[in-house]
Amino acid sequence: xxxxxxxxxxxxxxxxxxxNPVLRWxxxxxxxxxxxxxxxxxxxxxxxxxxxxxxxxxxxxGFLYPDFSSRFGEIFEGFVESLVMTVVATVLxxxxxxxxxxxxxxxxxxxxxxxxxxxxxxxxxxxxxIIVAILFVAMFGFGPFAGVLTLVxxxxxxxSKLLAEDIEDIDRSQVEAIRxxxxxxxxxxxxxxxxQVMPRLIGLSLYRLDINFRESAVIGIVGAGGIGATLxxxxxxxxxxxxxxxxxxxxxxxxxxxxxxxxxRRWVQ
Amino acid sequence: xxxxxxxxxxxxxxxxxxxGVSLTVPKGQIMxxxxxxxxxxxxxxxxxxxxxxxxxGRVTLDGQPITGLSRRGLRQARRKMGMIFQEFALVERLxxxxxxxxxxxxxxxxxxxxxxxxxxxxxAAAFALLDRVGLAGFEDKRADAxxxxxxxxxxxxxxxxxxxxxxxxxxxxxxxxxxxSRQIMRLLQELCRERGLAAIINIxxxxxxxxxxxxxxxxxxxxxxYDGPPDDVSADILTRIYGxxxxxxxxxLPDEDGEPEMPHADxxxxxxxxxxxxx
Numbered sequence: 001x002x003x004x005x006x007x008x009x010x011x012x013x014x015x016x017x018x019x020n021p022v023l024r025w026x027x028x029x030x031x032x033x034x035x036x037x038x039x040x041x042x043x044x045x046x047x048x049x050x051x052x053x054x055x056x057x058x059x060x061x062g063f064l065y066p067d068f069s070s071r072f073g074e075i076f077e078g079f080v081e082s083l084v085m086t087v088v089a090t091v092l093x094x095x096x097x098x099x100x101x102x103x104x105x106x107x108x109x110x111x112x113x114x115x116x117x118x119x120x121x122x123x124x125x126x127x128x129x130i131i132v133a134i135l136f137v138a139m140f141g142f143g144p145f146a147g148v149l150t151l152v153x154x155x156x157x158x159x160s161k162l163l164a165e166d167i168e169d170i171d172r173s174q175v176e177a178i179r180x181x182x183x184x185x186x187x188x189x190x191x192x193x194x195x196q197v198m199p200r201l202i203g204l205s206l207y208r209l210d211i212n213f214r215e216s217a218v219i220g221i222v223g224a225g226g227i228g229a230t231l232x233x234x235x236x237x238x239x240x241x242x243x244x245x246x247x248x249x250x251x252x253x254x255x256x257x258x259x260x261x262x263x264x265r266r267w268v269q
Numbered sequence: 270x271x272x273x274x275x276x277x278x279x280x281x282x283x284x285x286x287x288x289g290v291s292l293t294v295p296k297g298q299i300m301x302x303x304x305x306x307x308x309x310x311x312x313x314x315x316x317x318x319x320x321x322x323x324x325x326g327r328v329t330l331d332g333q334p335i336t337g338l339s340r341r342g343l344r345q346a347r348r349k350m351g352m353i354f355q356e357f358a359l360v361e362r363l364x365x366x367x368x369x370x371x372x373x374x375x376x377x378x379x380x381x382x383x384x385x386x387x388x389x390x391x392x393a394a395a396f397a398l399l400d401r402v403g404l405a406g407f408e409d410k411r412a413d414a415x416x417x418x419x420x421x422x423x424x425x426x427x428x429x430x431x432x433x434x435x436x437x438x439x440x441x442x443x444x445x446x447x448x449x450s451r452q453i454m455r456l457l458q459e460l461c462r463e464r465g466l467a468a469i470i471n472i473x474x475x476x477x478x479x480x481x482x483x484x485x486x487x488x489x490x491x492x493x494x495y496d497g498p499p500d501d502v503s504a505d506i507l508t509r510i511y512g513x514x515x516x517x518x519x520x521x522l523p524d525e526d527g528e529p530e531m532p533h534a535d536x537x538x539x540x541x542x543x544x545x546x547x548x
Binding site for chain 2: 171173174176177178179180181182183184186187190191192195196198199
């Protein structure tokens with residue numbers, strides 16, 4: 001009995017995130033009101049929705065009877081092109097990313113180089129692949145070349161940033177030990193830094209490989225070659241059964257890539 | 270012979286880690302550097318091979334001035350100074366052999382080291398050293414698969430493969446158990462004697478220092494407050510170095526092994542400097 005009384009007397013609540021109760025409730029109320037207004041502000045044309053439902057239904061029905069055969073040649077070519085784009089872009093992107101990442105690691109690079117490389121990364125990450133693809137298609141014409149450049153651009157932003165962060169987290173004492181032996185700067189990278197970041201580098205590259213494959217399907221829609229272009233053509237012709245076949249193959253390839261890259265990453269650790 | 274004259278270090282934070290230290294370590298002498306955490310021990314040995322850049326003073330090794338050397342000259346001078354670390358500082362994902370051979374990086378070109386094609390004589394010397402430190406047959410094990418004592422042996426082999434004339438040893442036993450600590454200190458002592466190597470050993474364990482060093486230097490707040498033979502270290506002197514405490518159990522008595530472990534945490538400003546120096 002007495003212990004229960006003491007328990008009640010000494011209740012504890014976690015301190016609120018915002019100490020001022022007026023401010024706390026005002027913020028909450030404001031958020032709810034804003035959300036309600038925002039939702040009611042989205043225009044919905046219900047007639048158009050009911051029409052579209054039917055079209056959507058036809059699209060989904062296509063999945064029940066995917067047509068792999070009638071446009072087999074085009075689909076096959078599209079996939080080969082996409083895979084080539086993906087591999088080439090990942091390898092090129094990786095080659096560019098490594099020096100950029102070294103430059104963007106605060107513990108290796110002098111300040112001006114650091115800012116330059118960070119700027120490059122920021123630039124690459126600011127622009128979504130589609131926008132970059134549109135630009136490159138305008139510059140270099142339709143086709144996989146613009147697509148490869150787009151993917152390289154995206155890969156550099158992604159890989160350099162994450163690799164640079166991994167380099168910044170390395171154990172300094174290992175680097176210091178190599179420095180103490182009188183090794184040169186490149187030997188320092190090869191012996192002190194590379195072994196520490198290698199598993200992550202391999203993991204990130206494989207991950208980027210499957211991102212690049214998916215992206216190659218998307219940027220094809222704006223004319224940058226690959227399976228996306230084939231998919232776009234199928235939509236333009238209202239051939240939903242062909243489109244469904246393409247989407248199914250994309251799903252299968254992405255799943256294979258996902259599974260094998262995670263298996264390889266586990267092995268590398 | 271290592272000659273240090275008026276060595277001073279002030280960190281950008283304003284901490285004066287060393288306030289004009291002068292010290293001469295003759296060839297073949299094993300010197301223990303003791304002192305409380307933050308006394309500047311770590312900074313002192315890192316100023317010798319300029320992993321930390323001294324603010325003032327001169328360091329000369331075997332007649333060659335180390336301070337004032339160019340980048341390239343410094344790299345060559347560093348080959349003559351083997352360094353051994355508290356946390357072993359092995360490259361964890363490399364094999365034992367690669368770690369030991371990294372002691373030759375100052376001597377071989379980049380591509381040779383990249384392809385791990387070290388000169389035969391270096392590989393033979395590395396095998397001989399692994400044998401000597403008691404790790405025969407461990408060459409293809411990864412460094413992170415070893416125990417603490419084994420790792421420190423690899424660290425010692427790496428330092429010795431440089432064919433140094435001086436060993437800079439930073440808390441070699443701080444991460445080891447008492448028995449392994451003794452073995453490692455004994456190994457260091459034997460190797461120094463075999464090769465006529467001088468060594469500066471930073472160490473917190475006064476009894477170990479007394480047991481294995483020929484000379485003890487006490488550092489406090491960046492200044493030398495004791496310099497003499499190990500047997501002259503008395504309670505008074507320990508008070509001068511570390512401050513007031515009951516020292517009766519710490520000092521080594523004849524035929525008795527005391528095992529005092531003192532806490533260590535010699536980092537802070539030193540770390541930041543080392544990181545900045547990576548460029």
